[in-house]
Amino acid sequence: MKDCIAVDGPAGAGKSTIARKVAERLGIIYVDTGAMYRAMGLYFHNLGIDSQDQEGIAGAVDQAEISIEYRDGEQQVILNGENVNGLIRTNEAGNLASAYSKYTPVRKKLVELQQQLAARTPVIMDGRDIGTVVLPDAMLKVYLTASVEIRAKRRYLEYKQKNVETTLEKVEEEVRTRDDQDMHREVSPLMRAEDALLLDASDMTVEQVVDVFVKWYQERKVQQEEGTWK
Ligand code: DC
Numbered sequence: 001m002k003d004c005i006a007v008d009g010p011a012g013a014g015k016s017t018i019a020r021k022v023a024e025r026l027g028i029i030y031v032d033t034g035a036m037y038r039a040m041g042l043y044f045h046n047l048g049i050d051s052q053d054q055e056g057i058a059g060a061v062d063q064a065e066i067s068i069e070y071r072d073g074e075q076q077v078i079l080n081g082e083n084v085n086g087l088i089r090t091n092e093a094g095n096l097a098s099a100y101s102k103y104t105p106v107r108k109k110l111v112e113l114q115q116q117l118a119a120r121t122p123v124i125m126d127g128r129d130i131g132t133v134v135l136p137d138a139m140l141k142v143y144l145t146a147s148v149e150i151r152a153k154r155r156y157l158e159y160k161q162k163n164v165e166t167t168l169e170k171v172e173e174e175v176r177t178r179d180d181q182d183m184h185r186e187v188s189p190l191m192r193a194e195d196a197l198l199l200d201a202s203d204m205t206v207e208q209v210v211d212v213f214v215k216w217y218q219e220r221k222v223q224q225e226e227g228t229w230k
Contacts, residue, residue, distance in 0.1 A: 003028075003122035005217060006130035006138035010190060011094065011178045012151030013144045014201055014209065015126040021206065022213045023124050024073075031068070031117055032075050033127035033134070034097065036110045038088035039066055039077045041096030051099035061105045066113060091164075091174070098178050101128075102185040128182055131193035137230075140220050141196035142213065150202045151175050 005022065007015050016032055023030035043064045049056040069076045069083075076085050087093065100106055107129075114134045117123060125134065131141035152172035159166050182190040192198060197216060201209045223229035 004118050004135050004138045005124040005213070006135045006141040006193070006196070007124065007126040007144055008128055008130050008132070008141075008190065008192070008196065009126075009144040010151065010175075010182065011098075012155050012175055013146045014154070014206065015144055017206055018144065018201075018209050018213065019124045019126045021210045022217075025210065025214050026124070026217060028122045028124055029070070029117075030075065031114065031123045031125040033110065033114055033125060033130065034094075035075060035077045035085075035088055036066055036068075036113065037097035037101045037106075038093045039079045039084050040064060040106055040110065041098075041100045042084060042087060042093060043079055044100050045096050051096070054103060057100065057103050058105045061109055064109070066110070068113070068117065091159075095174075095178070098181045102181075102187060104187050107188055128190040129188040131196045132191060133188050136193075139224065140213075140217050141193050142216070143192040143196040143198050144209070145198070145200050146202040147200075148172060148175055148179070 005019075005028075007019050009015050016034070019032070020030050044051070044057060044060065047060055049060055063080075065078075065080050067078045069078060076083050077088065078084070111129075111134050114125060114130075118125060118135055127134065131138060131143070149172070152168060152175045155175065156166065156168045156171045159171065179190075199209065199212060204212075220229060
């Protein structure tokens with residue numbers, strides 16, 4: 001776990017885009033934990049279990065078999081034998097993930113899986129609780145953020161590209177709701193780990209952000225070798 005990078009931050013900050021590129025540059029594996037929560041959300045939704053039905057969720061969670069495979073370097077989420085990658089990238093799946101991810105049995109199951117993956121090989125993992133809960137010993141922790149307005153604008157442009165009918169105001173409202181849900185839940189809320197470096201990417205290009213990550217990682221490596229860090 002010591003060679004791993006933990007990336008946390010709110011929805012739409014660019015975590016997955018950045019983490020994927022940093023993984024390529026450093027030759028390590030990218031683990032997208034949001035995709036696992038999205039698959040879980042889909043699982044409960046398909047079973048007709050409401051996101052307020054705590055008992056139903058606790059009763060069904062053990063029957064959800066989630067695993068990860070890599071195809072051409074891309075993470076695939078397998079839910080009970082089915083590759084659900086094509087189903088989890090919608091906004092609805094994101095909202096389902098956010099709604100069901102607040103329950104302890106759901107988090108416990110996925111955190112275990114995430115820790116097993118990181119124990120095998122150096123990874124860059126992104127999510128909401130990676131630096132605080134999943135990889136507390138990560139070599140580098142980054143809290144990546146951007147303003148609500150910038151995150152909403154990016155998401156709005158993505159929707160437009162996909163011909164999804166919506167307005168910037170609506171997307172901004174969605175972003176605020178998701179932030180509120182992820183930051184104020186009782187279990188493992190989104191927050192910056194004490195030892196996480198803060199990176200506000202509002203006015204930065206993707207390449208600039210990737211360069212900062214690589215620089216920080218290399219600096220940490222040197223500090224580790226010199227024994228000046230942990
Ligand atoms: O990163 P994302 O948008 O794919 O994540 C979808 C939701 O899953 C997010 O709103 C909250 C939840 N999530 C979480 O609770 N913990 C994580 N480590 C990753 C995601």
